[in-house]
Amino acid sequence: MGFPAFHFSVYTTYEKVSHIVSRLHENELNALEILFLGNVLYAPKGSSAPLYPTVEQAQMLSENLRGLLVSVHAPYVISLTTSSAKRVKNTKAHFSINLKLGDILGATHITFHCGSMKTRTSETRVKSLLTEIMKIRENRGHKVMLAPEVAGKVKSFADFDTLIRMAAETNCLICWDLAHDFARGGMVTNEAGLLRRLELLESSIDLKKYKVPIHISGIITTRRGEKAHTTLDNKSNQLPWKFILSFLKEQNFLQKTIMICESKSEKDSIDERINETLKIRNYLMSSQEPEYKISKSRLDTFLNYKT
Numbered sequence: 001m002g003f004p005a006f007h008f009s010v011y012t013t014y015e016k017v018s019h020i021v022s023r024l025h026e027n028e029l030n031a032l033e034i035l036f037l038g039n040v041l042y043a044p045k046g047s048s049a050p051l052y053p054t055v056e057q058a059q060m061l062s063e064n065l066r067g068l069l070v071s072v073h074a075p076y077v078i079s080l081t082t083s084s085a086k087r088v089k090n091t092k093a094h095f096s097i098n099l100k101l102g103d104i105l106g107a108t109h110i111t112f113h114c115g116s117m118k119t120r121t122s123e124t125r126v127k128s129l130l131t132e133i134m135k136i137r138e139n140r141g142h143k144v145m146l147a148p149e150v151a152g153k154v155k156s157f158a159d160f161d162t163l164i165r166m167a168a169e170t171n172c173l174i175c176w177d178l179a180h181d182f183a184r185g186g187m188v189t190n191e192a193g194l195l196r197r198l199e200l201l202e203s204s205i206d207l208k209k210y211k212v213p214i215h216i217s218g219i220i221t222t223r224r225g226e227k228a229h230t231t232l233d234n235k236s237n238q239l240p241w242k243f244i245l246s247f248l249k250e251q252n253f254l255q256k257t258i259m260i261c262e263s264k265s266e267k268d269s270i271d272e273r274i275n276e277t278l279k280i281r282n283y284l285m286s287s288q289e290p291e292y293k294i295s296k297s298r299l300d301t302f303l304n305y306k307t
Contacts, residue, residue, distance in 0.1 A: 001259045001281055002031030003273040004073065009039055009050035014060060020270060021064050027274055029281075031069040033260045034105060039075050041093055052097050058104040069258050070107045071213060072144075074098045079115035080126040080148075081157050088129065095133050095146075102144035108258060109147040109213050111175045114157040122157050123166075131170050147173040147213045152180035152226025160186050160197060168204035176201070176212060179219035179239050179262070183226040189240055194247050207256050216241060216280065217262040229264045231272075232279055242283060242290035249284055 005020045006012065024032060036052065043049035053061075078091040098110050114126050126148075134146060148167075150160050158166075160181050163174040176197070178188060187193025201212055218230040218237030230237050248254050263276035 001261070001277060002029045002033070002069070003261045003277050004035055005032040005270075005273075007035045007037060007050070008053055008058075008061070008072075009036075010053050010057065011048075011050060012053060012057070014064075017061055018064055021068070023270060023274060024068065027278060029274070029277060030067070031071070031258050031260060032065075033111070034070065034072045034107070036072055036075050036098060036101075039094075040077075041090060041097075052101065055100075055104065058101050062105050065106055069211075070105055071109050071111060071147075071258065071260070072098060072102050072105065072107045074110055074112035076113060078112060080129045081115035081118055081122040083118075083125070091129070092133065092136075096136070099137055099140070099142045099144060103142050107144045108211065109145045109173055109175070111147050111149050111213060111215075113151060114148050117155050117157045123162060126157060127166055127170065130166065130172060134170050134172055145173050145210060147175040149175040149215070150177045150180045150186075152177065152183045152219070154184050154223075154225040156225075159184055161200075164197075164200045164204050173205060173210055173213060175215060177215040177262075178241070178244055179215070179217045179229065180226060182239050183219055183221040185225075188244055191247055194244065195251070198248075198251055198253055212257045214257045214259045215262050216245075216259060217264065217276075229262060231263045231265050231276060240290070241280075242288070245280065245284060246290045254284070 002024060005024070006017060021032075024030075038050050039052050040049045043051055075094055078094045079087055080091065082088060082091070102110050130146070130148070137146065148163055150163055151157060160176065166172070167174045182188050188197070201207070205212065217239070218232045218234050218241070219239050220227045220230055220236050221238055232241055248257075259280070261273070261277040261280055263273075265272045
């Protein structure tokens with residue numbers, strides 16, 4: 001269990017990373033997500049745009065990450081739904097770098113957003129490009145696995161069912177973002193809906209070889225899905241996180257996961273991220289019973305969700 005720890009670019013200092021890793025160890029947290037979110041492939045001379053770190057920087061950092069479950073989050077700019085040949089080329093280039101750096105850093109998986117759901121052919125495009133990238137991964141002997149993330153907005157690709165089907169077809173993982181799944185109407189508010197998801201994960205992913213990447217956070221939603229992430233205890237948070245985690249615990253599924261807490265406060269400091277993550281761990285270690293009732297404001301979305 002851990003949190004998104006830091007953005008890693010050519011400008012990231014070793015001292016900053018060492019401090020964050022030491023805080024993880026101090027709090028007995030064993031996972032972190034390294035962020036490449038804004039990294040670019042190239043930058044004009046004199047620009048301060050965040051280029052990817054060098055191989056040497058990644059190798060130096062990897063020495064400090066031993067004993068941790070590491071994952072990386074690819075840049076938002078990539079898109080597997082695009083019809084633009086230039087953007088497809090850039091997306092492949094980003095994946096090539098993420099695969100190489102991911103292996104050096106000892107990452108288990110690369111989390112990424114597939115892009116907006118522009119047309120009915122989006123799924124065909126995503127599957128085709130994902131299959132191609134998985135072949136590149138295999139041919140180059142990379143160990144780090146791809147894990148497309150369940151999207152939070154209704155018009156983003158894609159929901160849990162679509163991604164778990166593609167995982168079975170392409171042999172990749174998925175990143176099950178619980179808040180995103182909830183935000184777009186996924187049935188994670190009752191035991192039947194959650195059990196169905198666990199069964200699909202068991203049948204679609206080799207859980208003897210891989211752990212399931214899970215993201216969790218507080219979330220504020222609208223009819224369009226995700227509006228904003230928030231803290232778990234914020235009164236505006238709509239995710240029944242205690243109910244969901246209690247069920248996963250009862251089903252002995254937590255040990256099959258790598259959980260990253262993405263809760264955000266206005267400060268969004270390392271201390272705040274640690275505190276949010278510890279809320280989850282402390283709750284799971286307690287005997288507290290979850291109390292949850294379906295919010296009437298979400299029923300319209302649940303009823304429209306296709307199972």
